[in-house]
Amino acid sequence: MNLLRDLVLFPLLLCVASTTIPKSLEAKSNPSIPLERYQLANGLRVWHQYRPDSQSVIVYLVIKTGSRNETAANNGISHYVEHMVFTGTERWNEEQVKDTISNIGGSWNGWTDREQTGYYALVADRDISTALDWLSQIVFHPTFPVDKVEKERHVVFQEKGGQYGWLINQLEAWGYGYDLSREVEKALFPNSTLTMSVIGEEDSLKRIDRNMLLDYYKQHYTTENATLIVVGNIEPSQLKPMVTTYFGNLRSQGKPNSITNAIPANQGAYRVKVAGPMLNDQIRLMTGAQTVGDKHRDRWSLDVLAKMMNRDLTDEIRTKRGLVYSLSAYNNSYEDVGYFAVFTRSEEKHRDTILQLIDSYIENVRQGKVDEKRLAEAKTALIRSWLISREGNGAIAGSLISWSAILSNTETIPDYVSEIEKVSAKDLVRVVQTYFVPQHRFVAIHQPAITLIVGLQIAGIVIIIIVGGFIIYKIWRRKKVTKEVNSL
Known part of the structure; x- marks a missing residue:
């Protein structure tokens, strides 16, 4: 699941004592001011949530493209384009682009993930026109300055951690890696664009030139492939003419390629194992099952199951037994597929016990042993945490961004x-019986190939050998010189 989805749909969940949901809270889930959704003649979608109690406005322009729209030859180009749009527009140079929002006390940025690329400006409500103007410039009027292409390539490599992709790829081929989630996705959905790196690989990033950037931009940055999301203190009657002013005259210039649905391997149970450097001798442990994508109705039951498992397994494995420091359960989903995972860190000797406890919990649910009180508490915690998140414009916008990627203009937001x-308890039993089956299950382990302590020990031994060798050499040289002097 991407970070914006995590922000709203899977927020930090709060444990509460009550098992019922007051009607006052239920009412807040359907705000008195509805979400406005409309589309300009050029295809640009506009989603607007008016919040008169706010003094700010956050504006997003989201393009439906990401690493899943790429190939091995241009992997990383979505993220590269995101960097380039900030380097200059038809009206502003790079410094002016970066100062326009900052100079009025606002904040701005961009992000790229597997399925979307987004740009935002957060400003005081009186500055909404500046935010809209700024977004229209950087997203639909960038110039991709020739002298900025190499500079941004270097910046991307620095963000990536340097030009060592060939070494990392080779180490991963040998089973020495660091990204356990990516290895799980490779096993569950082989040959899928899900396995592509958002930031790109070294070979493809070196290959991308300005013409490739422009071609990709023209293909995907079209009004029909974009959604403008506005949340905050701006009335609909005021917003509509502004949107028309800054975006109404734009015309689409390309036809984006669509995402190829991932085809699950269905060849579990999968055993995924990687080894790499870690600070200590703890292993990272993931276990779970292939599930469903964002639009599937079972996502709600999987959310509740994750909340229940997160609490119950933490009580058993962390609080009672002290086998781990922390534990998290979640359903990581994309447009078409997903997987449920329980993740933790532990000592190697506790691995089998932890897996047995997790499997035992899943088996109890499979057999219909669901604590109704725990179920009610999990649902209450999810709902109240969601309601708390609705206090902020950014969290509401994050939720709308997620839905804008998968819903058509006529589909209602759940x-x-x-x-x-x-x-219900029956739903939990059903999803466990449906998805937690051998052909979908996986266990993934990241074992430390070398720890900080071992690394320091090895370094110490090497230093001792070098220093010892140097001392022996100096003694030998001194004796040799003395012998030569005496022979004279």
């Missing part, structure tokens, strides 16, 4: 509260 409330 009501989070009512969907979570509907989940």
Whole structure:
């Protein structure tokens, strides 16, 4: 699941004592001021949530493209384009682009993930026109200055951690890696664009030139492939003419390629193992099953199951037994596929016990042993945490961004509260029986190939050998010189 989805749909969940949901909270899930959704003649979609109690506005322009729209030859180009749009527009140079929002006390940035690329400006409500103007410039009027292409390539490599891709790829081929989630996705969805790196590989990043950047930009940065999301204190009657002013005259210039759906291997149970340097001798442990994508109705039941497992397994494995420091359960989903995972760190000697406890919990659910009180508490915690997140414009916009990627203009955004409330014990039993089957299951382990302590020990031994060898050499030289002097 990407970070914006995590922000709203899977926030930090709060444990609460009550097992019922007050009607006052239920009412808040359906705000009195509805979400406005409309489309300009050029295809640009606009999603607007008016919040008169706010003094700010956050504006996003989201393009439906990311690493899943790439190939091995241009992997990383979505992220590269994101960097380039900030380097100059038809009206502003790079410094002016970066100062326009900052100079009025606002904040701005961009991000790229597997399925979307987004740009935002957060400003005081009186500065909404500046934010819209700025976004229209950087997203639809960039110039890709010739002298900035190499500079941004260097910046991307620095963000990546340097030009060592060939070494990392070779180490991963030998089973020495660091990205456990990516290795799980490779096993579950082989030959899928899901396995492509968002930041790109070294070979493809070196290959990308300005013409490739422009071609990709023209293909995907079209009004029909974009959604403008506005949340905050701006009335609909004020916003619409502004949107028309800054975006109404734009015309689409390309046809984006669509994402190829990932085809699950269905060849579990998978055993994924990587080894790499870590600070200590703990292993990282993931276990779970292939599930469903964002639009599937079972996502709600999987959310509730994750919340229950997160709490119950933490109580058993962390609080009672002290086998781990922390534990998290979640359903990581994309447009078409997903997987459920329980993740933790532990000592190697506790691995089998932890896996047995997790499997035992899943088996109890499979057999219909669901604690109704725990279920009610999990649903209450999810709903209240979601309601708390709705206090901020950014979190609301994050939720809308996620839905904009998968819903058509005519599809209704599901009501989070009512969907979570509907989940029953029978639903949990059903999703476990459906997805937690051998052909979908996986266990993934990241074992330390070398730890900080071992590394320091090896370094110490090497230093001792070098220093010892140097001392022996100096003694030998002194004796040799003395012998030569005496022979004279």
